[in-house]
Amino acid sequence: MIINEEQYPWLATPTTSSSEIEINRARAALQNHGAAIFPNFITIDAINEIVKEMSSGSAKLEDQAYTTNTTHTPYLRDINSIKYPSNSIYNHKTHTIVASTAYDELSNNSILKQLYNDPRLLHMVSSIVNGNNNQEEDNDNSNKLYLSNDPLGCCSVNVFRPDYYHGFHYDESEFSVTLMIQDASDKESGLFQYTDPIRTKNNNDLNLSLERTADAFPKLFAEHENENNHDNDNPPLPPPKLHTLDFRPGTLLVLAGSKSLHRVTKVNGNRNRLVAVLTFSRRSNFCNTQQTQKMFWGRSISSETTDLT
Numbered sequence: 001m002i003i004n005e006e007q008y009p010w011l012a013t014p015t016t017s018s019s020e021i022e023i024n025r026a027r028a029a030l031q032n033h034g035a036a037i038f039p040n041f042i043t044i045d046a047i048n049e050i051v052k053e054m055s056s057g058s059a060k061l062e063d064q065a066y067t068t069n070t071t072h073t074p075y076l077r078d079i080n081s082i083k084y085p086s087n088s089i090y091n092h093k094t095h096t097i098v099a100s101t102a103y104d105e106l107s108n109n110s111i112l113k114q115l116y117n118d119p120r121l122l123h124m125v126s127s128i129v130n131g132n133n134n135q136e137e138d139n140d141n142s143n144k145l146y147l148s149n150d151p152l153g154c155c156s157v158n159v160f161r162p163d164y165y166h167g168f169h170y171d172e173s174e175f176s177v178t179l180m181i182q183d184a185s186d187k188e189s190g191l192f193q194y195t196d197p198i199r200t201k202n203n204n205d206l207n208l209s210l211e212r213t214a215d216a217f218p219k220l221f222a223e224h225e226n227e228n229n230h231d232n233d234n235p236p237l238p239p240p241k242l243h244t245l246d247f248r249p250g251t252l253l254v255l256a257g258s259k260s261l262h263r264v265t266k267v268n269g270n271r272n273r274l275v276a277v278l279t280f281s282r283r284s285n286f287c288n289t290q291q292t293q294k295m296f297w298g299r300s301i302s303s304e305t306t307d308l309t
């Protein structure tokens, strides 16, 4: 058993009212606070198996994982000093150092691969992010979610070695699904922190919400204070609260990553922090660009050449 069916029996009966209650609760948490959290989503045996796959053998996957070491803005875009002042939040430089094990490095019978391909998970995530609990009744495809077709990035494992961290950012994908596999040995480190959703949708595009982002961390972004030119008609909104996730092995997280600013603090201790990233798309056959693949896994493969199962 991979999914913890004792704690999540409603996953097997998606059209019942108990399932609807759980999905509605998760959707409200995602919309109001940016995160829906499922503790003990997979069994302890399944977690132990994944840790074993990552950390045993002579060529350990976690040791082989390619490292990205990069400076970026919270918006993951290039600095734009023509459009925004150099002290704008838009141009704020932050730093990330993280390694990642690609999907094609996992064994064919990997527990993670089995979880990613489990239709109950796809159905659960679709129901939460789309607001419908019954995909079969959904005639137009706009509400449908698909597994990613990226042979490297569809389901990968973030490897945060000691001293690694991920600076504050919004994700490019609308939402993200992650699974804690192994936390840092120093429990004060490698923390996942996120705000309530502070970026809003505008004309089908996510606007920048520069002010709200600047309001978020008055201390951290103190040098950006002059960006908050609030007048009396538009008093500043209170800064959003920064949540620290109780992220234990086996916990599954659905995050409004494009709207909630988030980060992973620096890892201390004697073991790697391991988090699986499971990606779902509104498009069938989604694949990251070769540039993104190269950045995260140091190589690129087109989706046409591989069988993903």
Ligand SMILES: O=C(O)CCC(=O)C(=O)O
Pocket (backbone or CB within 6 Å): 158, 166, 171, 178, 192, 262, 263, 264, 275, 277
């Ligand atoms: O490792 C994590 O918990 C998530 C890191 C993250 O925000 C990302 O990979 O975009």
Ligand SMILES: [Fe+2]
Pocket (backbone or CB within 6 Å): 169, 170, 171, 257, 262
């Ligand atoms: Fe992220």
